[in-house]
Amino acid sequence: MLPAELVSTLNKTLTPDRFYTDPVDCYTYAYDNSRKVFPPQAVVFPLTADEVQTIVSLCNQYKIPLIPRGRGTGTSGGSLPEQGGIALSLERMLNIISVDVANRVIVTEPGVLNQTVQDTIKPHGFFWPPDPSSAMYCSIGGNIATSAGGPHAVKYGTTRDHVLGLKAVTGAGEVIKTGCYTTKGVVGYDLTRLLIGSEGTLAVITEATLKLTALPSAVAGITAHFRDLKGCVSAITQIMSLPQLPSALEFLDSGSLNLIRNRYPDMLPRSANAMLMIEVDGTESEIAKTIAVILTACKTDSLIQANQAENIAALWKARKALSPLLREIAPKKINEDVVVPVSSLPEFLNELTRLSSQYQIANVNFGHAGNGNIHVNLLINPDDTDEATRAEQCLDKIFDLAIRLNGTLSGEHGIGSEKRAFINKEIDQPTLALMKNIKLLFDPNNILNPGKIFP
Amino acid sequence: MLPAELVSTLNKTLTPDRFYTDPVDCYTYAYDNSRKVFPPQAVVFPLTADEVQTIVSLCNQYKIPLIPRGRGTGTSGGSLPEQGGIALSLERMLNIISVDVANRVIVTEPGVLNQTVQDTIKPHGFFWPPDPSSAMYCSIGGNIATSAGGPHAVKYGTTRDHVLGLKAVTGAGEVIKTGCYTTKGVVGYDLTRLLIGSEGTLAVITEATLKLTALPSAVAGITAHFRDLKGCVSAITQIMSLPQLPSALEFLDSGSLNLIRNRYPDMLPRSANAMLMIEVDGTESEIAKTIAVILTACKTDSLIQANQAENIAALWKARKALSPLLREIAPKKINEDVVVPVSSLPEFLNELTRLSSQYQIANVNFGHAGNGNIHVNLLINPDDTDEATRAEQCLDKIFDLAIRLNGTLSGEHGIGSEKRAFINKEIDQPTLALMKNIKLLFDPNNILNPGKIFP
Structure with missing residues (x-):
């Protein structure tokens, strides 16, 4: 049970729709994609950094666990209230503070979805490279807390490579500002990257300054099927020793292919025991050249076929089919x-x-x-x-x-x-x-x- | 004066050629490129991480300042023994521990020169992007301690973007290992980047795992001269709003041009009051396209001329001429x-x-x-x-x-x-x-x- 005084103070600080104590309401914040369940005693929904600071200070006063949470899509239990306490959901801090195309920067609050950032900057010709499979649903704050990656990390790196600065409230309740707004800066210790990947254990992120990357002018893909694992892995190491980095290089093993085959008998070549999905991006001419060298790199003894995909949806078809099948079986x-x-x-x-x-x-x-x-x-x-x-x-x-x-x-x-x-x-x-x-x-x-x- | 006991222990730990106490010998380690002078009482030259740890422990025991030092090319006084004590020169830790082309990684000791890294990996088709102007002479350890940048940071980022992991001895004398060997990794806090740019105040770096980048297949350059600052800066913002990032975009103002003009009257157009040196890299076809859009972006009212440089040496001619002139006047x-x-x-x-x-x-x-x-x-x-x-x-x-x-x-x-x-x-x-x-x-x-x- 939370101390009555703390509950009373939080009731005065937050309107009822931003302070849940009913176990039914709290249950939504008891789990993440690790599929373990630990209900919090309360959930708070701050709207401002000041409110975050107030909540952190109160939890310090009463020594109550406070578990920051983006959208709960993590798979390692990072946002679970294992020891009870208060879940701090950042999901309502949704403001995009600025979109600065000239400087290739967007500043957002932590609850803004990864997809919202992409949608906001795409018309200006930019994207933000971290692309976890939950991008449609997961938040910038969560991406930062876990240094989220995704298939394009092979070319573009992960979250820690694409954040310029942060505002945050430490566990001690101090408001800090890390990093800077510019692409270069070496003033003091790099607290930005210390917070990135710290899984909500050091500070609550209240604002993020993100570095944008120009969208490639074109994207293309190759699917390659192999008779055995050995030949496929040999192709992977060949491809990765090329100077041209693919923008994604994804692998499915025989277990994965068999699962897909059971449901979709005609999707894959019969003899395939390993598969690569290879995406390349850049200018049209660059892509043509890269596709050619990658096709050559795929030509191991065990290659069944390697073909340029008709489009990007076709490239990812097998991978998209796999996830729900895995969960089913x-x-x-x-x-x-x-x-x-x-x-x-x-x-x-x-x-x-x-x-x-x-x-x-x-x-x-x-x-x-x-x-x-x-x-x-x-x-x-x-x-x-x-x-x-x-x-x-x-x-x-x-x-x-x-x-x-x-x-x-x-x-x-x-x-x-x-x-x-x-x-x-x-x-x-x-x-x-x-x-x-x-x-x-x-x-x-x-x-x-x-x-x-x-x- | 250093405690006699400490001197005696160091004498037993290090051979005389690796432990200087004569003020004449020590003087070389009294300055950096800030041109201030603070002589240390001694200089030590460890060869191994164990020796570094012994030295750090001794300095703790006697509470003696220990000032880690690469090659002393910093301009902010970061390696000056302001409070006396012992200069810890890493310049003899020169081993390249491994060159792993398949994984795009090189592991080096801190004294290895930036240029040595470049020379080692160039035959394999790679480079390490940080390129301070002292690259021929400065060390990897110093580059990491300052998160060194350089002209190519506009496209490739700075040192913090190109280090995967570190071994180091903390000020407390603990041997730590940070980061990992792979391009992805989110285990524990990012101590790697906490050390990068910490200017030798947290730990002594004893080994660095560096991420390599493929050399571009071609490089080209543009020099552009402008009648006034306004038009030049307008071109800069135009260029930086293009999706294609130049690999370098360097600027000289009228003061710089006048200095050059005084010594080399025919190097620059008479009416030029601002100049850009723009480098682009990539494939030949990519470069041709980027050169074209950048030339267009340069076409402000005040443009005198913008031309593709004959070669890279010609591109940097004015910039190379400037540095010694500045020091002279x-x-x-x-x-x-x-x-x-x-x-x-x-x-x-x-x-x-x-x-x-x-x-x-x-x-x-x-x-x-x-x-x-x-x-x-x-x-x-x-x-x-x-x-x-x-x-x-x-x-x-x-x-x-x-x-x-x-x-x-x-x-x-x-x-x-x-x-x-x-x-x-x-x-x-x-x-x-x-x-x-x-x-x-x-x-x-x-x-x-x-x-x-x-x-």
């Missing part, structure tokens, strides 16, 4: 997003097959091959205790494998609560201790998203 | 590197002319116009006390102006000691307090480059 699948160096993909994917067989856990793997960022999906029935235990053991080995290959536990999902037990595999004790101390510095009472990231 | 010139949004360049440069006249301080302005990053040079005779005072007043107004126009005090030089008195103009108290606390967290005894950045 394994509603509680474990979806990871480890990364390995591109040159280690062959070893990683081979070992994955071996682990899948050793632990008898069906898996389906696909993802952002150009970054070496593979979504490893372990398909399990959570009611089968033995299978769940084997899946946990298998996952542990997958993380060990990624680290042994000089990779990382998470390319874009973050640690949240789902992976905090494993963070020691990647980050050594002194570095982790420093991170924990930074957390304490920003949030001395540990009220902001407590318990996340660190084991 | 004003050995103690004040060289700043404020940034304003590109759209504010007209107002900024006009106000600069007004301030120059108001304070009777001759100035010469040039620089990275595409980033709005202008090197403002106040030409003064330091023996003229009145002039020096007026210059200080004028500088203060220039900083105010940059901040008023939503700019920043430094685009690439950093704060060091030269600009710490002004940092309050840009960074508010709560944010600055947080930065100072981060400093204390990394370096509780304040031994690493003490007194820098903060007022």
